[in-house]
Amino acid sequence: MTRNIIDSVDRKILTALQRDASIPATALAEVAGLTSTGCWRRIKRLEEIGVIAARVTLLSPQALGLGLTGYVMIRTRDHGDAWLRRFLDTVGAFPEVVEIHRTTGDLDYLLKIVARDLAAYNEIYRTISQLPDVTDVSAAFSMEAIKSTTELPLPR
Amino acid sequence: MTRNIIDSVDRKILTALQRDASIPATALAEVAGLTSTGCWRRIKRLEEIGVIAARVTLLSPQALGLGLTGYVMIRTRDHGDAWLRRFLDTVGAFPEVVEIHRTTGDLDYLLKIVARDLAAYNEIYRTISQLPDVTDVSAAFSMEAIKSTTELPLPR
DNA sequence: TATGAAAGACACGATTC
DNA sequence: GAATCGTGTCTTTCATA
Numbered sequence: 001m002t003r004n005i006i007d008s009v010d011r012k013i014l015t016a017l018q019r020d021a022s023i024p025a026t027a028l029a030e031v032a033g034l035t036s037t038g039c040w041r042r043i044k045r046l047e048e049i050g051v052i053a054a055r056v057t058l059l060s061p062q063a064l065g066l067g068l069t070g071y072v073m074i075r076t077r078d079h080g081d082a083w084l085r086r087f088l089d090t091v092g093a094f095p096e097v098v099e100i101h102r103t104t105g106d107l108d109y110l111l112k113i114v115a116r117d118l119a120a121y122n123e124i125y126r127t128i129s130q131l132p133d134v135t136d137v138s139a140a141f142s143m144e145a146i147k148s149t150t151e152l153p154l155p156r
Numbered sequence: 157m158t159r160n161i162i163d164s165v166d167r168k169i170l171t172a173l174q175r176d177a178s179i180p181a182t183a184l185a186e187v188a189g190l191t192s193t194g195c196w197r198r199i200k201r202l203e204e205i206g207v208i209a210a211r212v213t214l215l216s217p218q219a220l221g222l223g224l225t226g227y228v229m230i231r232t233r234d235h236g237d238a239w240l241r242r243f244l245d246t247v248g249a250f251p252e253v254v255e256i257h258r259t260t261g262d263l264d265y266l267l268k269i270v271a272r273d274l275a276a277y278n279e280i281y282r283t284i285s286q287l288p289d290v291t292d293v294s295a296a297f298s299m300e301a302i303k304s305t306t307e308l309p310l311p312r
Numbered sequence: 313t314a315t316g317a318a319a320g321a322c323a324c325g326a327t328t329c
Numbered sequence: 330g331a332a333t334c335g336t337g338t339c340t341t342t343c344a345t346a
Contacts, residue, residue: 006220017213021177025324035330040325050219056212057173059308063206064162066308069257071227071266073296088302095309101225101298110227110296116311140229140266142257146244150306152215152222153251155272181338191316196339316345321338328333 005049009034011154013042014051018151021055058150066114068121069142074109077133087131094124161205165190167310169198170207174307177211214306222270224277224297230265230284231292243287250280 006014012032016023023031029039046052061069076083091111092100099112115121121139128137162170168188172179179187185195202208217225232239247267248256255268271277277295284293 014213014215018215019212021211021213036324037326037330037332050216052213053216053219054214055177056175056214056306057170057177057208058210058212058306059170059174060206060209061308063209064308065311071257071259084302092303095307097303098305098308099301100303101227101296102300102302103227103296103298105294105296107296109302110298114308138261140257140259140261140263142259142266144258145255146240146258146265147248147253147256149254150212150214151251152217152220152254152270155221192338193316193318193340194314197315314346316343318341318343320341322340323336323338325336326334329331 006051006154006156010042010046010051013039014046014154015151017043017052061114066116068113068115068117069145070113070115070121070139071142072111072113072125072128072137072139073107074111074128074134075106075136076108076131077135079108083131083133090127090131091124094127096120096124162202162207162310162312166198166202166207169195170202170310171307173199173208217270222272224269224271224273225301226269226271226277226295226297228267228269228281228284228293228295229263230267230290231262232264232287233289233291235264239287239289246283246287247280250283252276252280 009032013028016028016031025036025039029036032039032042034042043052061067087109088100091097096113096115097111098114099110101110102108103110113121113124115124125137125139128134165188169184172184172187181192181195185192188195188198190198199208217223243265244256247253252269252271253267254270257266258264259266269277269280271280281293281295284290
C-alpha cells in the first residue's frame with residue numbers, strides 16, 4: 001500500500017479521467033499543464049503503480065429498465081470459510097448483486113443490488129434466506145439516488 | 157422508462173464494454189459477430205438512447221491509500237426540502253461521500269463513503285451529527301470487499 | 313430498409329532525439 | 330519537451346441484398 005506518490009499534476013489528470021475517460025490526450029495535457037508526452041508518461045506510470053485500475057463504460061440503470069437499487073443487510077450465526085464459499089457461489093453469482101462487503105458493527109454482510117423490479121429482488125432474497133445460519137435479512141431500497149459517482153477522492 | 161430495446165447482440169457489446177472500454181473496435185466487432193461498421197452503428201445508437209452513460213477511468217482505492225469504505229445510515233425527524241438542501245450542501249460536498257440514497261424502510265438516508273481512514277470519516281460524521289433533526293447515525297465499515305463491480309445486469 | 317465493404321481524415325500511442 | 334511515424338479508430342460514402 002505504501003505512501004502516496006501522487007502529486008498535484010497527477011491529481012489533475014486523475015480528476016479528469018475519473019470524470020471522462022474519452023477526453024482527447026491533447027485536452028488532457030492542457031488541463032494538466034503538460035505536453036502530451038509528459039501526460040502520456042504520467043498516465044503510464046499511474047497504470048503501472050496500480051492507481052489506474054480500469055477503463056470501463058458505465059450504463060444507465062434507468063435506460064436498461066433496472067428500476068430497483070437496494071441494500072441488503074445480512075446477519076449470520078456461522079462465519080466460517082465453508083459458509084462464505086457457499087454464500088459467494090449462490091448469492092454472489094447473481095449479476096444483480098454488484099457489491100458484497102463483510103462489515104464491522106451489528107451487520108455481517110452488506111450487499112448492493114441493482115435489479116429490474118421487486119420480483120427480481122425477491123429471487124435473490126429467497127436465495128439468501130434459504131442459506132443456513134442466516135439470522136436476519138433486512139433491506140433498504142433507494143427511492144432516489146441523490147448522489148452517485150465512481151469518482152474517488154484524491155488524497156493529499 | 158419504456159421497454160428494452162436491447163437485443164442479444166447489443167448485450168454482447170455492452171457486456172464487453174462494461175468490463176473494458178479500451179477494447180479495440182475490431183475485437184469488439186468480432187466478439188459481437190459484426191463488422192466494425194455495424195458495431196459502430198450499434199454503439200452510436202446505444203449512446204443516443206442513453207443506455208451508454210459514460211466512459212470513465214476507475215481508480216484503485218488501495219493504491220490511493222483510501223483504506224476505509226463504509227456505509228452510513230441516517231434517520232431524521234425533518235424531511236423537508238430545506239433540510240435536504242442543507243444536507244446536500246454540507247454532507248454531499250465531501251468527495252469522500254460517493255453515494256447518497258433516500259431510502260425506504262427504517263432508514264432515511266444511506267451513504268457510501270470512501271475515505272483515507274477513521275479520522276477522515278470522523279470529519280464527515282461530525283458534520284452529519286451536527287445537522288438539526290438527525291435522530292440516529294450508524295455506520296458499517298467494510299472489512300473486506302468480497303465483490304465490487306460497476307457492471308450492471310443486462311435484462312431480457 | 314438494413315447491412316457490409318471501402319476509403320479517407322484524423323488522432324492516438326509510442327519512439328527517438 | 331519536441332518532433333515524428335506507424336497504427337487504429339472514427340466517419341462517410343457507396344454497394345449489396
